[in-house]
Amino acid sequence: MVKENGRIGKSRTEMVPSYKHPSLILDNSFGDELELCLQISNFYHPTGGLRKSxxxxxxxxxxxSKKNENAIGWLVFGATFMMGLYHLIIYIMRKSDKSALMFSIFCLDVSFRTFFTGSVFLYEVFPDEYWVYIHKLDLLTFVISLPFFIYFLQSIFPNEVHKIPIKIISFAGIIFVLIVLLSYSNFYMKLIAVYQLLMVVGIIYCIYILIRALLQKREGSVIFFNGSIFLFIIAINDILNQMLIIRTGYYANWGLLIFLFSQTIMLSRRFSMAYYRLEELQKSLDLKVKERTIELENAKVLAENANKLKDKFISLVSHDLKSPIASVIGILSILKSEINEMSNEEKLLFIQRAEMSSRNSLNLIGTLLDINRLQSGEFELELLPYSAFSEVEKVINKLWTQIQEKKIKIENAVDKDLVIEADKNLLNEVFMNLLTNSVKFSNKEGRISIECTKLMDGVEFSIQDYGTGIDPSLLPNIFEKEIRTTTLGTFGEPGTGLGLPLVYDIITSFHGMIQINSTKDSGTKITFTIPTKIL
Known part of the structure; x- marks a missing residue:
């Protein structure tokens, strides 16, 4: 016997199976003719015997050739093992994506399978007595490859993969794993053809899934499809070789390497797109945070301003209503204590004073509320056609009693045809306060003129009186609510000191400007402009 591979025997206990690829050097001692006599025994494999020519x-x-075969085997092992390890690390760092884990397990399974195909490294390294255990590992790496590939496919295209086929393939895989672990090789190799048929069906189902993914234009479906088709062709070739139907050789290493490389490209693109979307989401989130921060800051400023307005309003109300209410209480106290000693004329005088003080308080409250609404932004402008001449005449008519009492001559020089776009109530409030002040500080038989000039982007109104004028020391704070600048009129008329601040706020709400020119004992001219459309 020149060479022995394993050990032949007449029974299972006598023989030792082997998958080694022995070599024999033939020199001239064998002569010109060579006669080979092979002795083969098989009690472990249903298709045992010579596996290669x-x-x-x-x-x-x-x-x-042997060196090249070994080099290719180690190249495929190293590449697939590093791919599996790399994607396992990716999964550990980002566990939300199961595709990295499934691909990692599939790569590691493929890498270990290279030890059983091609150069059959593990069969060559270990003694033949361990063939039974090595062969079980060989079959296990083959059996579990299909379930993990299907799970990998599901993690990439979850909408295309159905649960029932996955359960069937997984259940079949578990059954065959148990059969391989618990039975003899001669038994499980008879059944392995059934699993090989199931694998062919599984490959067809995978092709169906990939075609659906292509039609739905899923991300990475083109790369996955091309790599998978190449792998399926190689897998069918190797299955037919294992069944000894054809003898084209095993090309699983090359097929798997090309397939896994294509999947690495697909997953890399998938992860890079996920990272890109994460960056875009982060940018969007940062922008929203900045916008929300600005909104909160603005809301804080508005809240602080509203709080200040509330405090100012309460301060003004409490300060300005104190004197009129105290005056009414004083008048009523005098009436209560001396009513029997008073004449009817005196009683009427006290009642008139109480009524006047109450009316002044009511006017004060209305003015304060208007100022507060204007400054808080609750007063919205209602811009409508405004006939300036007729509206000014209406205001003049409301002051007819005071005007007649002082015999004042009022000249309304506003163009009768002038119509502008303005808020009627607010602009009338401006004229009411300004004309009230002009009448209040005009002397008997005085004169007041009202004029209007058209501008490029609006109008300019002016109200001129020739009364007592304003003390120069009061002008710097004339529009301040906190600093009261009220004085008595020429007939002793009282004031709230809030008329001009209200006028200022209204003009400001119109985005206009107001100016006061006054000379002591010579009169006052108030000019204000508002940007508006002339209709």
């Missing part, structure tokens, strides 16, 4: 070649060529 006998290769007769030059020794140098033979050695080079």
């Amino acid at each position: 006998i290769n007769l070649s030059d020794i140098q060529y033979f050695n080079e």
